[in-house]
Amino acid sequence: MEIDPDLQGSVESSHDPIPTVVAGPSGIRPSLYAASNTSASTSTTSFGIRDPWRVTPDFAPSVGSSSGRSVHRSDTWYPAVPSESRKFEILYIPDPSRAMMKKEAALNLGWTNRDITPAHFESIKHLTGLVYKTGRTKDRVKVLVTEWLWILLQMDLFENSEAFDVRFMQWQDFRAIILDPTNDIEGWNMLAKVDCIIGGIDYSVDHSGEGNSYHLNMDELARYESCVAQLASQTLFWPPIRLARQASMKWNTICHLQMIARLHGSYTPRTVRLSTGQDIPDDVVLKRSHSECAKHVILPTASRSRRTWEYLNAHTDKYEFWMAQEYVQSLDQIGEWRVFIVGGNVISVVHTYKTSDDGWKGTVTESFLTLDEIREIVEKEPTPIRPADLRRKIVNPESGAAPIRSRARDDFMGFVLTTWKHLVARETRDTGAKPSICLFCRVDVGIRIDMSGQAPPAYFVNEVERSPNTSIWLRFHDNTMGTLADTFAMVFKRWLMDIRNPYIL
Missing domain, CATH: 3.30.1490 (Dna Ligase; domain 1)
Structure with missing residues (x-):
């Protein structure tokens, strides 16, 4: 298999050298970044999640560093240096591939309708094509907004707005600084001094073809790669750029999933x-x-x-x-479960399927059938059951004793989290660092159902999504999915604290 040169390091560039960062706060625009609110805090290893979805406590390894280990005062080997706890400066650069006209956005699954504060609207209204005002009340602004833009707004509110100072920048402004940093040293210093940048090129999106959303030709892409690698040595990116490149190659993930299935004797296409x-x-x-x-x-x-x-x-x-x-015909006809994992815990499950008019329908899923129950349904039918009827029986069953429903749920979650755990381990061995799926990912689970009865029903992982463009399927949630947003903020803060601590391995 050919090795993508992008995976072997950044592109060499003969352009002007990257300017060094000016020390001190004078290099930061006062209007963009407030002073940090520093307070002492003791580091902990646990994210503090108490999730009923969790099957066994050993499914999810600790997250936040290469080994997930935090320092305790009882640890005599390492100095007792806690991770810093303060207000972290986050810069979010929404992906330009998600920008669209209002009419198109109203139908797009990557967008959602939300009520936000006037202050938040003022902070994002300059993001052309990524937010639309739809109404106003006395103290709230109604907006149509991309899902991840809303997630970042929720991060800004986390812990009474004491955890993060989130700011927003348009892609074209970020692009201009990266392509010619010597022409905007103040802008470069601003980027280098934030605690973390969420954004940049999503390598799963077409980023090199003609007319790509990033407006980069091949020479500019090479220049971008070289300069952003320099920036990544001065500040954090999430997902880390190298991991974002590797994650875009679905072949790698498929190979891992096939090996995991083989080791556990489970099915995968x-x-x-x-x-x-x-x-x-x-x-x-x-x-x-x-x-x-x-x-x-x-x-x-x-x-x-x-x-x-x-x-x-x-x-x-x-x-x-x-x-x-x-x-797998049943994947096409019955659909799949979108399982959202944050910090090693399942936060939400949404079952989705494609409709005849090429649209989507989704259902928040809280109940499951066992695979034996599904097989019994298929086998007892005198004629093959219609996919729509089978889907209605499988998704959120409304009958069955509580112990059976509990076992069915545990079977499903056990399969998902076991696969996730082993995928984390394999990707960690690939890179020597914990992959971004430790913080957040969406695992899409299908089910093989052989209507002839020759093969038993079996779950399998169809896809693993992990970028800040991953659809959250907010439109099919009865609530606002604030729990997912707040849990992500909690886990992200833990990761940010620990990855900056040289005493956490």
């Missing part, structure tokens, strides 16, 4: 890499190695013109390739 010109079987799903939001997933039912090498090559950039994956 067989996936192979295709070579240009190779025969394309009619009964496989075609997936591109770098694919975002299922934009490069071609089902067997697609037109023949889309399943030719002429079409595939026209939709492949450098270092990208196509894969053939076993078609």
